[in-house]
Amino acid sequence: MTESAHESPEEQTLDAVMRAAFEPSDTPPENFDRIVDAVRDATAARAQRGRAPRLAASDAFDRYELGEPIGAGGMGVVYRGRDPNFGRDVAVKVLSDEHAADASFVERFIEEAQIGGQLEHPGIVPVHEVGYRPDGRPYFTMKLVDGATLSELLAVRAEPTDDRRRFLSIFERICETVGYAHARGVVHRDLKPHNIMVGKFGEVQIMDWGLAKVLAAPARPRPGADDLATVRSAPDAVRSASGSVMGTAAYVPPEQARGEVAAVDARADVFALGAILCEILTGAPAYAGPAETLWEKARTGDLADAFERIAHASADDELRGIAREALSPSPDARPADAGVVAEHFHRYRSTQEKRARASALAASRARMRLAVVVAVAVVLLAVGVTLYWREHDRADRARRAEADAATAIDELRDAHVLAVERGDVPTWRAAAAAASRARAWIERGAIDDTTIRRIERLADAVEVGHAVAVRADETRRHDATTRAALERLRLMPRPFDHAARAARYAAVFRDYGVGVADLDDDRTRAALETSALRDALVDGLDGWLTAAIRFDSRLAARIGELACRLDRDRPRAALRAAVLARDGDRAAAIAGALTPASSPGAVRLGGFLLGALGASEPAIARLRDAVEEHPDDFWMRAHLVHCLEVVGSWDDALAHAAVLRALRPDSPMVWARTARLLEHAGRPDDAARTARRALELDETCATAHAVLATVLADRGEADAAIAALRRAIEHDRFDAPLHVRLGRMLMRRDRAAAEAAFEQAVQSSRHYVPAWQALARLRMARGDVGGACEAHRAIIRAGERLAAVPAAVDETHSRMGLDAQAAVDQARFSLAVLLVQTGRNDEAGRVARRAIARAPNDPRAWGVLASSLDLRGRYDDALSAYAKVREHDRGRGRAILDRLIAECERKRATVETLKRIDAGEARPTTHEGLMHLAEVALATGRVALAAELSRDAADAGDGSLAFYERAAIAAARTAAGDGVDCATLTAEVRTAWREHAREWLLRAIDAHATTPPPQRRVALHILAHHAAFDRVRDPAALRADERAAWRSVWKRLDTVAGG
Amino acid sequence: MDVTCWTVIRGAADGRDDDIARFVQAYGPVVRAYLESRWRRGSLREHVDDAIQEVFLACFDEGGVLVRAQSSRVQAFRPFLLGVVRNIARRTEAAQRKRAEREADVESGFDIADPDGDEKRLSRVFDRAWAASLIRETVGVQAERAKRMGADAERRVELLRLRFGEGLKVRDIAERWGTDLKATHHEFERARGEFRTALIEVMRFHYPGESRSVDKELERLMELIAG
Structure with a gap:
């Protein structure tokens, strides 16, 4: 019996522990001294830095000229400052002294700057710079917004109904801005009128993001919105544990007031929005009363008073409903985020505008009726009171002039306020017209100097505002046009002719101000780097590059260089280098090694290239993983759809196309490509319906017209199909395949028109082989032998050009490469035959020999070479060539071959007869x-x-x-x-x-x-x-x-x- | 005031060398065991030391996760350490992947082997290493205490070593030492008690809070060792 046999289970376990404890070990205990030293050093260094978050060292603070303090928040003081480098006034926010030693405040302060720096929205004040002052306190600079806080504006109202329209417009902008922040995963947590600035041009900007929280995941992720990275956003645990009871009692929801930090999400801001709307409608926020009672009300969600005030506010039910819903004590009963509130509000405003228009129309009609009655009455009365009017006319005219001038000034002021509020060009134009009318009173000289100065001041402001709005609108339109053009181009079915594709890219970039000559220009690069379209332009450059590499290496290299300078992503640069080296294997290897965690830009380009290289299946596998990682990446998914289309996975492609439509519901090309997929998938009715939807969005969408043409042709509606094709061509006359399709449809009706269509195709694309093939047939049929020869030569040139590129850069060309070779072989044969028939035997021989060099076993090529030799009297060589025909021929035309050989032998013998005749024989x-x-x-x-x-x-x-x-x-x-x-x-x-x-x-x-x-x-x-x-x-x-x-x-x- | 892992963390965060050394020596092997197991394949192995350093810096960071955990009165330390290690590991993996894509040539940039992401297995590895660390610390505590108590106490530690380390029976030990068997048995029982006391002390250090929690963890620790 062992010693442990008497032990209890607990004692036996303890023995096991002790056995483990005293077990001899060959390995000495690990020495962590080095790590201890490193940790000790790092801890000491951090302690020395006051545990401030890491920021790039900056001595830039000295350059700011600080002015007077213009505001103070919970954490810092805001000064007016001037940045002499840019010659602009800025707001400089510095962490206040009492918080400078507290790491959590420093962290939060810097996070405020980082949030401001990363949230790019007109409603969020852009942060220019963040750093430490020489005294160690952090600071950041931001755009200086001149204007008043919403709190100040609300306070000067006499009644809550005053300026209602303007305040609702401001509220709408607030919702949009907060909606954007929520989509980026940021919750403000201290929304209140005091933190909302309304600029002198009506711009609305949300300030003080010092209490903001970065959520682990955005409430509703927006396409293209990256996660925010801030000093506090690294490990999830830190984020979830951050925060405490904070905010302003009158605007915070119950969960925030109770300090339930984890429960505070976008819906907390929604509550604050409800409180702001409540204040706009009723003159007081959600909780009102003595300050000491507010937190208690907030904690318990005591909203009875707020709901009572809202119920009696002078407002539509719908508007009151929006406020009530946002103020729901339970977060679950509130809209999910500010984006939803914004949507509700847009809907409300839109309904209101419709009603207002209808009401204005009715009022106008009523006024017209009244005017007729009044006019009659006036005529009757005029006779009776003429004498009286004459007597008082002079004084009255002066009074009216004054009154009219005053009205004009009022109109100008109102128009200015409205223009500042709305900011759109038509409103500014109307304000400019009001300014002209007001200025006319200055010229009449009927008003005093004070009024004149007032008019001039207002009119000057309107002129400036109008000019700024027009310029901003032009830039916006230009950007939108370029973006749409690039999108259309990238979503187009890939054309055969890459020169044409490249020309289209060149045209888009030229229209954007970047000509081919500007590609190497540093100023161009600098301009593109700051462009709002930068990412789209980089993608566009890559598209241009993959087209240009097919025919102009030097141009492609310049495009690639610019793309790399704008986008320094290494794998993407490596992909570009592989394309430029025309090294398809390397491109495929790099693209194949990309993972979903690689940069989206590289994954997009890699996926595109894999598909382009004919490796559709690997491309699909990569892109499938990538879209899971980046579900909102439009182009990644678009490439996936394209690859699925290439391999004929229609259903799968359609499923992803549905997501594309969700991401870009207003993109006509997305609908058009979907229509094409539906047509390929054998769903013609759906295809037609979808194509029509694309055309509703953009009547000039050639792809949609082309899909419709296909569906109509399949239904036997030839006339309608031809008309649809003509419309497609009208909107995209450079699309050679469209011309060819039209030509083919016209062949049985009007050969001349068909030939004209094929001619147009080759005008659009000199290398479009199907068009030349059709032309060769048509020209031959009408006896234009020279034209037919020219067409055959063009096919050979185009095919050789395609074959000269060893690694195809898109799958269209890969497929085309195979077809092209067959087309070239046929063209060589046809051309050689025609040359023999027309007595051009030397050239025929050369063409035949090239055909033989490519396909040494082709009996047709040997046959035509034999004929050319035969007709040049080189009978021995001809007989050798005929022998090759016999060797490679599969038995077809053997009798003819025998006859040709017999005749050739006879002719060889006749040569001897000729010699004898020359020698004098009869x-x-x-x-x-x-x-x-x-x-x-x-x-x-x-x-x-x-x-x-x-x-x-x-x-x-x-x-x-x-x-x-x-x-x-x-x-x-x-x-x-x-x-x-x-x-x-x-x-x-x-x-x-x-x-x-x-x-x-x-x-x-x-x-x-x-x-x-x-x-x-x-x-x-x-x-x-x-x-x-x-x-x-x-x-x-x-x-x-x-x-x-x-x-x-x-x-x-x-x-x-x-x- | 009782010294617990939290007071050591606080001391380390304040830069006290002893606390830093004690903490790192105690948990370094646990953290290393986890990371080496997680990165047993692939190029991340060379980052183990850096990652261990990161883990301890994260522990001592003012406002860091452990300090926050303490302030919110969550007492169990082991799951928090595991959480920190796991987060640092993930962060290192993500950073390494990005760096490879950005800086290395593309071919090798994707050479990062996927970490063995079986969290259950890794959690077991962590627990075993944790248990081994506590036992090691217990031996150290008992030895330290014996040193203070005198030669008899040190002899009892040796008795445990001979019994459990060399596998000798108490009878053989008595014979080797030339002592009375009954008295040796008595010393052995006393040594066991002292070990248990040291173990509980170590557990209290790492599990400051209710005794129920200590007992539970002790039970779990023993199960882990025994199993």
Whole structure:
């Protein structure tokens, strides 16, 4: 039995503990001396700093010229100051002496500055700088707002109904501003009229964020709103534990008054808003009475008096309801945040305005009726009182002038107040008109100097205000236009032609004031850095970069440089560098390594590039994770939708598109892209409805018109579809695919219009292969052989250009790259055939050899090379090429090939016959024998001999169509001196051969009369385009006596071809 | 006034060297055990020392979480220390990730292995290390006290070491020492009692408050060690 067998369980456990305690250990106890030292040093240093929050060292305070104190809050004193660097007056807030030693006050004070610095809203005073004074006290500087507090303005009212409209307008601005703060996760916690400044231009600004609290999560996160980071916002535990009983009793909700810090959230501010509204409506805040009773009322939520006052206030039920709801003692019964209150209030104001307009209209009608009655009465009375009026006229006129001037001044003052309050351009314009009317009284000279000065002062203020409002409005409009243009561009279905895409970006940036020449300009960079659109512009530059890299590396590099200078995000810069190096693998590797925690900008660009590189699935995986992390990031989700669209995940794409619509409900392109998705997903009716919604938002949305066109075409409504396409083109004439779609729809109706549409497509985009393919077919069909050749050459150029970029920068081009290669192969073959048929065998041979270099096993290319060699008399080489055809051909056209080879061998043998004839042997006398000799002579460049032999053959008997074609070609080339044996021919001899050429060509044309019409047209136009006839194609270039004859030849050819 | 972990924290926050040393030596191994376990894979291991330092600075920070916890009369220290360590770990991970993205080349910037985020497991690691730390401290307290009490008391500590450290039976110890077995048994029981007293003292230091809380934690500690 062991010693522990007698022990209780507790004793046994204690033994286990002791075994652990005395267990021998090989490892000595760890020495934490180094960490102890480090902690000791850090603690000592902190103690020396008075435990102040860390701020960048600043000796900037000395530069401010401090003036008199202009206000004092719970924590600090505000001075009027002047910043000589910027030549502007500022407000300088300094932590008061008694709190300077208390770390929590220092922390809170700096947090106030940080909140002000990070909340960017017209209703929040911007903080310029934060730092420590030489005496160690923190300070911050902010915009100096001249004006009065709402508290002061409310106090001077005689009645709560005075200036009601103005105060409600101020309240609306307060709600909007606090709503913004709530969306950023900030609760003010001390909202009251004393903390609200109303500037002299009517601007409303919320002050004193010293008690503000940064919530762990915003009440209702706004798209694009980052979390606020302040000295107190690091660990969650700190945030939740911060705060204490604070605020101003008359405006705080019960939970805040009771010190339930954790329960204080956005709804506490909502209560304060209710209290402010209560004061506007009733003249007193939520709690009124002796100061010592206020906290008790606040703690218990004793709002009976407030509700009683609100019930009897002169206001609409709806407005009273807003106040009551906001003042609910229970937070759960209040609106969730100030944004909701703002929405309720907007709705109320909108209803009021509608009612007011309706009422004004009714009043106006009533006045009209009354005016008629009064006018009649006045006419009747006028006769009777004329004498009386005459007597008093002079004095009365003077009185009226004074009264009118006074009215004009009143109108001007009211207009000024209204303009300051509303701040919009029309109101300022109306105020300017009132100023002009008032100034007119100065010119009439009927008013005293004091009044004149008053008018001038007011009118000057209106002029300045009007100018400022107009400029601000212009800037706002310009920014909005640029933002919308960039958004439209980035959301457009990606065009095939990146030059066109880049041109569009260039146009947007040019309109914004950044031309291509300005990309390297430091002033441009500086201007963009401070632009309100900076983020959108950086995204735009990236879009431009990915387009420009396709065709202009230097331009792309300059764009990339500017983007990197504006946005220093490292992974994003690395992505740009990979794009600029045209290194798709590197771009994919970087993009693939991004995580949702990476910067949103990098994730967006990485997702875009992965998709662009054809790696849609990895792109989707990354972007899916990223949108979970950044649910409000519009562009991240837009890229995800695009990738899902590429892989055909319509339902998924539509689900995300719904979120995009929620984020940007007013974006026509979002609706248009959704319509496109619906159309792809086989929901044409929904697609049409959604496209129409896009068009309601923007009638010029080409993408929406294009979707409608597709739906209509599928329904068989061709006319309507064509009309929709024409509207799409009207609004985006640079979209080559749209032109091609229109051309295809017109093909069966009007080939000329169709061809014009294709021509427009290539005008829009010189590298749009489908347009050139269509043009090649159409031109060939109507006999424009030269035009067809030009189209084939354009296809080859475009395709080679695409193939020259090793790593595609978007998926459209990746796909296009494959299609383009097939298109290039086909174009090379078609071009080479046409060149052979039109006697341009050298060029045909070159084209064929390039085709063989790309596809060595293509029998078509070997075939056309063999023909070109055959027609140049290089029979051995031709036979080798025919052998390659036989090697790679899958059996199709074997009989024709055998015949061609047999003929080639015969022609090779004929070369020997020609040599014997040259040596003096007699010529053959039969038509066929002479014809064979002529054919070989022509191929080997002895065109004069070929012409002679053809003439003898023709004399020996009627020839075939092919014979007359070759004879005409031989004669025409002889006449042109285009042969090795033409040097000694006289002009007369050449003219004679030209006459033969004309004669034989007419015979060939007539021989074609029996060929079926489509082939006949093509064959005759190919014949007409033959290189041999280059000198006679234009009769104007011929001798006068030959012109008519050749004109009749070509006319005949057109007639036969057309017939 | 009783000395508790809170008074040590306050002293450390005020810069008292002894308190800083005592606190760091006591909890350093616990914090290290947690962080090393959390970052057992990946490049964050090299940041363990910095993170330990951050943890203690956060503990001593005026207005920091522990001081606030004390002021709100929340007495249990262990969960708060765990909370601080966890927050510092997360903050370090986030900062490291951002720094890698911002400063390092992109390829290696994403090389941060995901921390082993199994909080239950990490919590157990923390608890074990915590328990080991308290026991270590108990041994130290008992030894310190024995030193003050004299040779007999120090001999009792040695008796415990031979019994539990070397696994000798009391009989063998009596034989080795040439002492009476009954008297040795008596000394052994006394030594056990002294250990228990030291343990409770240590627990009171770390769990200032009601005795019920101490008993509960002692029970839990023993369970942890025994299990």
